[in-house]
Amino acid sequence: MSIQSVAKKAGVSVATVSRAFNFPDKVVPATREHVHRVANELGYQPNASARSLRTQRTRVLGVVLPTLLNPVFAECLQGIARAAVAGGYAITPVTTGYVLDEEERAVRQLLAGNVDALILVVSNPAASVALQRLRAAGLPYVLIYNRHPDHPCVSVDNEAAASGAVMRLVSLGHRRIGMVSGTLAASDRAQQRHRGFVRGMKAAGLKARTLEIPFVEDAAASLARFLSATPRLTAVFCSNDLLAVRCIRAAQRGGQNVPRDLSVVGFDGIAIGEDLTPSLSTVTQPNSEIGRQSVELLLRALDSGSPPDAAASRVLPHAFRAGESCAGAPPEAR
Amino acid sequence: MSIQSVAKKAGVSVATVSRAFNFPDKVVPATREHVHRVANELGYQPNASARSLRTQRTRVLGVVLPTLLNPVFAECLQGIARAAVAGGYAITPVTTGYVLDEEERAVRQLLAGNVDALILVVSNPAASVALQRLRAAGLPYVLIYNRHPDHPCVSVDNEAAASGAVMRLVSLGHRRIGMVSGTLAASDRAQQRHRGFVRGMKAAGLKARTLEIPFVEDAAASLARFLSATPRLTAVFCSNDLLAVRCIRAAQRGGQNVPRDLSVVGFDGIAIGEDLTPSLSTVTQPNSEIGRQSVELLLRALDSGSPPDAAASRVLPHAFRAGESCAGAPPEAR
């Protein structure tokens, strides 16, 4: 079903058919409707490849994410998908599994796939070969979750959010507060959140203890050790919700009650956290909104012709979602 | 960076450049390497649109899913993405939010987007306008999670899996077993699982009680009512893991201990279930594998030129993952 066949059947030129679809006002109403009717009868669908070849725009957004197994990114992708569809764009997501080489491969693949722009979360913007390559290609892009002064980013203020969570715990009477983090070297978010934790603890005059959990490792054993060390922690702040969930499990298996013996606070605000028992206390990020705004930024840029730069970065509001996993410190620990 | 520029710079014809990439053996090694080197220097990337226009193949797979907010589909999409990349394909996912009109829109959109094939989960294959449209278009497709004799499907045997779960509960001494289901009318899986539940209960000579929870509704209240009705249930089978999680919450808020007072079994095998406390007992589906196999099916079909038909359907093995949310019935209830 090509534009040719429609033109022939409608008794007009291909130019008219094209205009009837792309610039309806440039065609007299009678012709326009006639063309549309014929196109409809024939089930005509304009060929995206041909259009892209001609216009040099694919109307496709590439998306590079670490994984969909973490609901944070699934929620965000959902937001991206919705916004893209609304804007008449399709998306092509690729996951990297937190592997640097995969990030590069993903960017290369998408560059070759002729996408109009890229949304991505990288391990660390400061040292990302994938990002360099992307910049060199001159393709519009925006980072999400990452935060770096040299790049356009849509994120929350991780450091402030983390230190805010600490303050929250402190105000609940906690003094022996630990942090459980994912691999620090592998993620700027993890670093920023950890920095916020340390800063918050320092501000409160408390000693910061941190457990770093490599991706690969089964966290159970090290978590159990961390949580049972003396003097016992009364609260832990986790750099993401999945860790927090594991933390709660480790604590309960170790005979501690959450939140009576141990308060647990996560980071991310994944939806399922509200359905757990105890429900998860967490620093929420507007995941879907992060996706939406990154799309908005890019579409605006594609429209205006000027790719987003660092100045276009947006810091979205975070919030503390109080859940049952967090309570006041036991009296004797205060 | 077009094939032209590479040809010129390399002092060969465009045909040779094209061949050097697509049929390396048809070019003498010296020329081939020369071309590759030049292409590399120029940072040449073949234009996907032009190639698609010429070959009539986009090397893109469309994916239609209800939502990414349910980890089942996120896990599956991850499997699809991985398999697609491995096969040199990109994917374009679209979510429908369980809304029929959206299914149709999604299919239309992807049809227009010139994808080579479609992977989709629809509400109900028996009555899906989207599916009819798709068939009419003649595009290769495969359903996942759905199960229907007239379509190529990759799924598990929901009915057998559900009745198996009931038998499991029965063998644990449970007799007052209820089922919590999502909207039955809106999903063939839900219907199949419910049928399996009813069958299993009948086989055990037990009375089946079912609570159907509409999508929109906040499940908490109705769940609480269902779980506290007399005579009290000692076990509930949920038609998906998200419901099971909510069920556990409702039970605990109602003062019941899981699994001591109430055993809860889910369906899906979402990864996070293992990290919960109590860990989730559930009927697992190989979500990632479902994705992988659907891609395999399609790529094979695209290769051979004959679209998959109902006979190509695959029923993958389910399994019962014993978790802490399920235990023997209390003695007095047996």
Added chain:
DNA sequence: CTGTTAGCGCCTTCAT
């Protein structure tokens, strides 16, 4: 083994 060339389907000047 390599080159020449038609044409995939569409948009977009340039005429009319």
Added chain:
DNA sequence: ATGAAGGCGCTAACAG
């Protein structure tokens, strides 16, 4: 307001 025609970048005959 509409039509004619070139060309986007590539692949695949076909020729040499």
